[in-house]
Amino acid sequence: MNKATLAYLVSIATLLVAVWLGVSIGTVKIPISTFWDSTDTTATNILYKIRMPRVILAGLVGASLAIAGAAFQGLLKNPLADPYTLGVSSGASVGAVMTLFFGISLPIVGTYTLPVFSMAGAALTMFLVIGFARLVDRSMKMETIILTGIIFGSFLGSILSLMIALTGEELRQIIGWLLGSVSMRGWNYIYMILPFVIIGSIILWLNRMELNAMLFGEERAHHLGVNVKRRKFMILIGGSILTGSAVAVSGTIGFVGLVVPHMTRLMWGSDHRHLLTLSFMNGATLLIICDLIARTIISPTELPVGVITAFIGAPVFAFIFYRQRRKGAL
Amino acid sequence: MLHVNGITGGYGKEPIVNNISFHVNKGEVLGILGPNGSGKSTLLKIVSGILPKQSGTVQIDGQDSGVYSQKEFARKVAVLPQLHAHAFSHTVKDTVALGRYPHQSGLFSTWSKEDERAVNEALAYTGITRYKDTAIELLSGGEQQRVFVAQALAQEAPILLLDEPTNHLDIAHQQQLLDTIRNHAVEKGVTVISVFHDVNLASLYCDRLLLMDRGQIAIIGDPQDVIQEAIIASVYNARVKTQPHPELPKPQMTLLPDTMEETEQPVVRKKDIVISSDNVSLRAINPLKTVSSAVHNPGTGWYRSFVNRHVDVDYNPSDVKAEMAEYLQQRDFHLSDTVGMMTAVTTEHAEVEEYRGDFGSVIIMVTAGVGNAVDVSQSLHRDRPERIGTINTWVIVNGHLSDEAFIQAMITATEAKTKAMHTENIEDPLTGTIATGTSTDSLLVAATQTGEQLPYAGPITPLGKLIGHGVYDCTVRAITAYKKAKGWT
Numbered sequence: 122m123n124k125a126t127l128a129y130l131v132s133i134a135t136l137l138v139a140v141w142l143g144v145s146i147g148t149v150k151i152p153i154s155t156f157w158d159s160t161d162t163t164a165t166n167i168l169y170k171i172r173m174p175r176v177i178l179a180g181l182v183g184a185s186l187a188i189a190g191a192a193f194q195g196l197l198k199n200p201l202a203d204p205y206t207l208g209v210s211s212g213a214s215v216g217a218v219m220t221l222f223f224g225i226s227l228p229i230v231g232t233y234t235l236p237v238f239s240m241a242g243a244a245l246t247m248f249l250v251i252g253f254a255r256l257v258d259r260s261m262k263m264e265t266i267i268l269t270g271i272i273f274g275s276f277l278g279s280i281l282s283l284m285i286a287l288t289g290e291e292l293r294q295i296i297g298w299l300l301g302s303v304s305m306r307g308w309n310y311i312y313m314i315l316p317f318v319i320i321g322s323i324i325l326w327l328n329r330m331e332l333n334a335m336l337f338g339e340e341r342a343h344h345l346g347v348n349v350k351r352r353k354f355m356i357l358i359g360g361s362i363l364t365g366s367a368v369a370v371s372g373t374i375g376f377v378g379l380v381v382p383h384m385t386r387l388m389w390g391s392d393h394r395h396l397l398t399l400s401f402m403n404g405a406t407l408l409i410i411c412d413l414i415a416r417t418i419i420s421p422t423e424l425p426v427g428v429i430t431a432f433i434g435a436p437v438f439a440f441i442f443y444r445q446r447r448k449g450a451l
Numbered sequence: 452m453l454h455v456n457g458i459t460g461g462y463g464k465e466p467i468v469n470n471i472s473f474h475v476n477k478g479e480v481l482g483i484l485g486p487n488g489s490g491k492s493t494l495l496k497i498v499s500g501i502l503p504k505q506s507g508t509v510q511i512d513g514q515d516s517g518v519y520s521q522k523e524f525a526r527k528v529a530v531l532p533q534l535h536a537h538a539f540s541h542t543v544k545d546t547v548a549l550g551r552y553p554h555q556s557g558l559f560s561t562w563s564k565e566d567e568r569a570v571n572e573a574l575a576y577t578g579i580t581r582y583k584d585t586a587i588e589l590l591s592g593g594e595q596q597r598v599f600v601a602q603a604l605a606q607e608a609p610i611l612l613l614d615e616p617t618n619h620l621d622i623a624h625q626q627q628l629l630d631t632i633r634n635h636a637v638e639k640g641v642t643v644i645s646v647f648h649d650v651n652l653a654s655l656y657c658d659r660l661l662l663m664d665r666g667q668i669a670i671i672g673d674p675q676d677v678i679q680e681a682i683i684a685s686v687y688n689a690r691v692k693t694q695p696h697p698e699l700p701k702p703q704m705t706l707l708p709d710t711m712e713e714t715e716q717p718v719v720r721k722k723d724i725v726i727s728s729d730n731v732s733l734r735a736i737n738p739l740k741t742v743s744s745a746v747h748n749p750g751t752g753w754y755r756s757f758v759n760r761h762v763d764v765d766y767n768p769s770d771v772k773a774e775m776a777e778y779l780q781q782r783d784f785h786l787s788d789t790v791g792m793m794t795a796v797t798t799e800h801a802e803v804e805e806y807r808g809d810f811g812s813v814i815i816m817v818t819a820g821v822g823n824a825v826d827v828s829q830s831l832h833r834d835r836p837e838r839i840g841t842i843n844t845w846v847i848v849n850g851h852l853s854d855e856a857f858i859q860a861m862i863t864a865t866e867a868k869t870k871a872m873h874t875e876n877i878e879d880p881l882t883g884t885i886a887t888g889t890s891t892d893s894l895l896v897a898a899t900q901t902g903e904q905l906p907y908a909g910p911i912t913p914l915g916k917l918i919g920h921g922v923y924d925c926t927v928r929a930i931t932a933y934k935k936a937k938g939w940t
Contacts, residue, residue, distance in 0.1 A: 334549050336541065340501055341532055345606070346525025346553030392545055 187404020190378030216242025243365025300425030324359030458507030485663030550605030593624035824886030
């Protein structure tokens with residue numbers, strides 16, 4: 122069995138275990154048999170109405186952030202890049218916080234005003250960032266993209282701070298959203314994000330060879346026959362779609378998009394043909410586990426999942442990083 | 452194969468290269484040379500499509516390069532970059548496999564047998580098959596560069612562009628890499644265009660050279676036509692001297708450093724030549740430029756010590772050169788700095804004289820034995836045993852000789868020797884005619900290369916006159932001494 126097959130088997134197995142744990146553990150223990158034995162209606166209700174959507178949403182958000190992070194790190198050739206580097210997430214946050222701040226509720230979409238506003242913010246930011254980067258430098262060099270992302274990110278961050286500063290007493294709602302959570306969302310949030318996850322992931326997956334080539338620099342990729350400009354554009358759009366939709370439904374959950382690609386790369390190598398898919402699966406696994414911990418560790422109080430991702434992710438990452446470097450040195 | 456017509460372009464609005472036109476034939480290796488900032492890399496970048504051109508056309512296979520898609524272009528033209536760093540790791544094989552990118556199509560970019568073959572071939576050709584599962588960052592610079600060569604070869608494009616491919620490589624890796632590319636070009640008929648920093652490397656490996664000067668073509672042509680002292684000096688603004696490669700018909704150049712301030716250069720005098728029972732020797736303070744047919748260090752070179760050694764008539768070791776080296780070492784002569792000849796004649800009969808002229812002086816040393824005299828004009832159909840050299844002549848000049856002067860000095864000295872044989876009426880014992888020399892004569896011309904420039908040494912030049920007179924004079928005296936010793940008179 123070669124390394125890639127092993128990588129897929131391990132990733133699928135851990136994902137399945139995570140899903141199993143995610144749906145069964147909680148204030149009420151749900152046996153796995155509930156899937157095929159619907160005699161216990163309470164258990165069935167909890168499984169399908171609460172646990173399943175929560176686990177699937179966590180999985181989709183984690184997967185989106187991880188695959189987008191992997192693509193951005195490869196594209197920008199920068200190990201510090203993550204899905205939030207481009208500033209798109211700040212746009213999504215501004216959209217969401219604005220909804221909370223002004224108490225906006227649009228007709229028709231109703232309770233889904235926040236994610237809709239958030240996605241609109243993300244989309245607007247994406248076009249502004251890419252447009253501005255092209256204005257500065259027609260060939261859109263990596264540095265240009267990163268700096269443009271920083272400029273827009275900090276400007277949008279200041280708007281966020283302004284709204285937070287003016288909110289006064291009722292900060293909890295905004296902070297809670299910003300820290301990120303996948304609780305109490307329901308199936309509709311899944312339907313809302315799913316098309317974006319599929320489209321974004323396919324766009325990135327179609328560029329897996331190009332990402333490999335671009336690791337050697339844009340010039341090298343150009344010489345290998347990659348239409349660098351078009352591919353870069355595709356990857357930025359694909360990653361932004363994933364990031365924007367993930368942030369819109371769950372808030373800015375940190376760390377997953379930065380660390381999962383790294384862990385995957387350290388364990389299985391940086392070939393994007395596998396890295397993208399594996400990051401997708403591992404991102405889902407990590408966020409499902411983190412969400413499980415977030416809602417059970419000091420039950421009945423729920424922690425924001427973003428707190429847990431960093432709390433768990435950083436030490437795990439440190440361990441893998443240490444082991445890998447030591448192995449390399451020997 | 453590749454036609455470049457009047458291209459102008461660069462980074463900003465101000466063009467770096469101006470109206471460049473040239474063409475490269477199939478299977479040809481073209482080197483692009485030029486000083487820093489002359490636009491050689493820019494030219495290559497415009498041809499490879501990295502930089503836009505303001506005007507002109509690049510035609511590949513008769514088609515404008517603009518009509519090709521990026522992938523089609525990459526199937527026609529592969530580019531090998533300078534060494535560079537990368538952020539994430541890839542295995543060697545994955546890296547080389549990227550060279551097949553332009554050949555893959557479809558949603559799943561299926562890896563074909565053809566792709567596998569091309570990659571394995573490229574790995575084998577560059578000698579990196581054994582590293583194929585190693586991460587590239589674990590390889591040395593030279594090996595990494597070979598990986599990128601393999602990647603470019605796996606592209607199987609009929610045109611290969613290289614931008615200073617040997618930068619940062621040591622000489623062994625430079626040679627390895629350029630040999631690989633050169634052989635590939637010959638075997639597969641691949642057209643190669645390469646930017647070079649090193650004029651000599653370019654001359655060695657290219658069929659034609661294009662010399663850039665401030666964004667324009669200074670000259671394009673065969674290496675012999677391009678690497679000329681005056682051209683290199685004006686384009687690079689450096690003092691150089693060109694010379695032939697010792698084994699290949701490719702010119703090479705060397706830099707001429709600014710000469711130190713003129714100091715009183717030591718000259719060689721008659722008294723510097725020491726005669727002992729065992730040898731005649733000269734130890735000069737500064738090296739002399741020497742041309743000789745000696746046993747030890749023959750040919751052209753710069754040497755400080757000169758030895759004409761006496762050996763017995765029956766001297767016949769299995770390895771003459773090794774025995775001679777041992778002899779020199781025992782007498783404290785530095786092997787790389789000494790020219791050594793041998794003679795069966797008693798060295799005490801050596802004739803040494805200094806002849807002064809307006810330009811300086813010439814010192815002649817002759818040892819002569821005529822036991823195996825030969826008339827060269829009658830020599831064709833006669834077999835003779837090989838014997839130890841018997842007329843050994845040194846011509847040491849206090850002056851600055853040109854290459855022609857060295858050769859003319861040898862002709863003049865040889866003619867004078869022959870005349871001396873005639874005067875002394877030395878016969879070839881086999882034919883009964885007057886001999887022209889002996890069977891294994893040796894000649895050495897050495898010059899201090901300081902003082903007056905002496906471009907010629909023919910028999911009517913001041914130097915030639917002294918050499919002719921001096922060699923004749925000394926040879927006659929040496930033969931007389933030899934005859935006396937043998938009791939012939």
